[in-house]
Amino acid sequence: MVAEARSAVFAPDSFKGSIGAAAAAAALAAGWGSVRPADLIVLRPVADGGEGTLDAFAAAVPGAQRMSVVVRGPDGRATDASWLLLPSTPEASLGTAVVELASTSGMELLGDRRLPWDADTTGFGQAIVAALDSGVSRLVLGIGSSASTEGGIGLLTALGARFTDAAANPVAPGARGLLSLADADLEGLRPLPPGGVLVLSDVTNPLLGLAGAAAVFGPQKGLGRDDVPRVDDGLSRLAGLLPADPQTPGAGAAGGTGFALLAWGARLVPGAAEVAELVGLRDALAEASVVITGEGSYDGQSAAGKAPAHVAALATESGVPVALAAGRITEDASTSAFAATVSLTDLAGSTTAALHEPARWLREAGAVLARSL
Incomplete structure (x- = not known):
């Protein structure tokens, strides 16, 4: 046969x-x-939202263009990255931008190092901002392979949000910032593009608890046994400040980045199925x-x-x-x-x-x- x-x-x-x-x-x-x-x-x-998502779209969609951008990597250093511009369609007349967390704030960028308290998602947010500034109609975001467990506060900060401590000072980057988090100001948050934001994820974990971001994925990113409950408490504090349900399937994806994107108004979908359809x-x-x-x-x-x-x-x-x-x-x-x-x-x-x-x-x-x- x-x-x-x-x-x-x-x-x-x-x-x-x-x-x-x-x-x-x-x-x-x-x-x-x-x-x-x-x-x-x-x-x-194909891909499920993690490493390789950009490559999958670039190989399968005629006319896709890589757009270079320099972002703050998960270790705070300037990092060369790119996002992908897909041609216009009836659903996205000004094109669709595909942005991948793995290549902007991902674990692979750290090599063998782990920065459990300091790695963050700022670079991912900066790449999203670059795509929005280009005027695209829609965003497709892959959120696998995160290096951090900070609930997406770096991402949202890049998009215009402010996270402060009890003295109204900006919190430190990464999971460290969750420990002193007291307030979240979303007044300056960038609006979603007209066609919305689709988030590709391969996990359905909630944000908090035994099946949550810190407990399940934190150790992969370097969190020790005693660190996990502290970070989970910080994520719980964040959950009380943002307009999203922490129990939503996928909220715990990418160290809680799924939760941050839900709070922004994005829609989470199973990555493998969506990428297969889109390519x-x-x-x-x-x-x-x-x-x-x-x-x-x-x-x-x-x-x-x-x-x-x-x-x-x-x-x-x-x-x-x-x-x-x-x-x-x-x-x-x-x-x-x-x-x-x-x-x-x-x-x-x-x-x-x-x-x-x-x-x-x-x-x-x-x-x-x-x-x-």
Whole structure:
């Protein structure tokens, strides 16, 4: 069945910290094409709102333009970044801006460092301001891979809000500022663009509590066991000052950035499904004979909102066989939806080797899948 494929769609997510979604799709396709050169190759890299979201749109939307901007990175240093301008549509006559938290305020920008008390989302807000200043009709914001747990106060400050302590002084950047937070003034907050703001997230956690931003994601960003309740208390203080429900699914995304965006008036949606729709994956699958997806680590949580699982679901709906290439596939992962799977770690002999040359092993994975299918 798959051996007669005439159209192969490549729709991986990024391999976090290793290779972006667009480059991963190209490498897989190159390997596939080395075995099946006559096949029609269609690249539709996907994302769930985190790292690689800009790449996914840039690769799939004709006429997309990268717009350079210098922002304050999560460590306070000037950081070169970009946002993406998508062409005008009936829904957004002056174009849509795609802005990615990962490339402006994300954990990857810190390398091996963690700044749990001081990293913030100011740079993300500055990139949003640059997009708004350009006059776009709509914003699409990806909020995965945050380096901070500060409830989005840096983002909102960049948009014109003021957060002060009991002495009416501005609070410190980052989660540290939550400890002294006493008041929030939203009078100067920028209005939403005419077409609104769509926020892409891959988690449904609330802002507070045992399933909230500090408890679940804080340790990944460097918060210690004793730090978590202090930050959660600070986020609770913030929740009492902003006009949004902290229990809204996704409010805890990106260290509470989801909550800040809700307070601004944005709409949160599942990132993987929305990106797939916006890049035209469903239409590509209608003409496909096989689809190949993937991500860095396919594990027990991948089925809950991650991009490869959504790609597999769409492929199943369309009756198209789907294969998976992942940096690693853990023992608790369910792979029953896939006609074939391949692990880069297995191909390379170790995780270190796979991470060192991801494009090489993705090309090899594409060739392996072309032969096995």
